Amino acid sequence: MAVLPQDLSLFSISFFFLQLLVLTSSSALIILYFYLRFTTSRDPDLSRAESEKSFLDPNDGTRKPFPLISDPPTVQLSLVVPAYNEQDRFPIMIKETLEYLHKRKQRDSEFTYEILVVNDGSKDNTSKVVMEYVKKEGPDRMRLLDFVRNRGKGGAVRAGCLSARGKRILFLDADGATDIKGLDELEKAMNSVSSDSTSPAIVVGSRAHLEDEAVANRSFFRNILMYGFHFLVFFLCVKGVRDTQCGFKLLTRSAVDRIFTNLHIERWAFDVEMLYIAQCLNIPIKEVAVNWQEIEGSKMIPVFSWIQMGRDLLFIRLRYMFGFWTIKAKTS
Numbered sequence: 109m110a111v112l113p114q115d116l117s118l119f120s121i122s123f124f125f126l127q128l129l130v131l132t133s134s135s136a137l138i139i140l141y142f143y144l145r146f147t148t149s150r151d152p153d154l155s156r157a158e159s160e161k162s163f164l165d166p167n168d169g170t171r172k173p174f175p176l177i178s179d180p181p182t183v184q185l186s187l188v189v190p191a192y193n194e195q196d197r198f199p200i201m202i203k204e205t206l207e208y209l210h211k212r213k214q215r216d217s218e219f220t221y222e223i224l225v226v227n228d229g230s231k232d233n234t235s236k237v238v239m240e241y242v243k244k245e246g247p248d249r250m251r252l253l254d255f256v257r258n259r260g261k262g263g264a265v266r267a268g269c270l271s272a273r274g275k276r277i278l279f280l281d282a283d284g285a286t287d288i289k290g291l292d293e294l295e296k297a298m299n300s301v302s303s304d305s306t307s308p309a310i311v312v313g314s315r316a317h318l319e320d321e322a323v324a325n326r327s328f329f330r331n332i333l334m335y336g337f338h339f340l341v342f343f344l345c346v347k348g349v350r351d352t353q354c355g356f357k358l359l360t361r362s363a364v365d366r367i368f369t370n371l372h373i374e375r376w377a378f379d380v381e382m383l384y385i386a387q388c389l390n391i392p393i394k395e396v397a398v399n400w401q402e403i404e405g406s407k408m409i410p411v412f413s414w415i416q417m418g419r420d421l422l423f424i425r426l427r428y429m430f431g432f433w434t435i436k437a438k439t440s
Contacts, residue, residue: 262378
């Protein structure tokens with residue numbers, strides 16, 4: 109450890125502080141290395157509890173296992189909805205979603221779908237509210253994946269997508285901020301790059317076309333945070349996608365298999381890692397404008413959440429750069 113010399117000459121003081129700077133920097137780098145290295149080892153299947161690997165069938169009161177993403181698809185479309193303390197907003201969203209799906213089923217009798225709601229350890233009555241809809245729709249069309257504890261939006265989306273049965277899998281927010289009818293445009297874009305579930309592809313719902321209006325209605329500080337986040341996303345992780353954070357994304361089953369089995373981030377920045385992995389695997393990504401409105405009750409805390417996301421972006425880049433995280437490509 110550096111010791112302050114008795115001779116307080118300018119040279120001695122400068123040398124002392126240089127030693128202190130080197131020591132402090134070295135210590136910080138060592139701490140950062142071990143943090144990045146040893147906070148990344150987790151079970152690739154999220155170490156989910158046994159109760160989280162099955163769903164309750166209200167018809168007979170038994171629990172039945174969710175399928176694996178490697179299993180063949182049995183429905184055309186899965187809608188995965190992560191939900192945390194959404195007892196009030198969920199009924200509004202699910203009503204609009206069910207109306208859309210029922211009308212589509214009337215137009216096309218061969219259309220098959222499921223809604224998979226992931227209750228992310230809610231502390232309110234979200235689970236009970238969802239189960240009422242499961243009873244009405246039936247477990248073949250609607251299921252609840254009930255987390256024992258809160259994992260974060262990324263963890264909920266990941267678990268839901270890996271438990272889905274669809275050829276194509278859409279994840280959407282429980283607040284209903286994005287108009288469900290926007291799925292039509294996402295599917296048109298998907299058809300242009302992938303005709304079935306065997307070709308991996310992603311279509312991203314985008315609010316970028318609404319950015320000018322958003323800038324006008326937000327404070328100067330929030331706009332600085334927004335532009336700063338966009339810059340970090342572009343500089344560190346994802347190129348060519350203007351809106352990485354819209355909670356309305358459509359993936360083929362094979363894309364889910366390739367991407368979500370590699371995903372690590374369980375909080376807000378999971379979208380960025382998802383798209384980063386996709387670009388590393390050369391999976392096609394299309395961005396489509398959607399109708400979106402801000403809904404009261406957001407779980408994001410503006411400053412804290414953005415700081416957390418900025419930290420995660422930096423750690424995503426560093427962990428992949430230094431090989432602490434690796435991307436395993438599917439061979440089949």
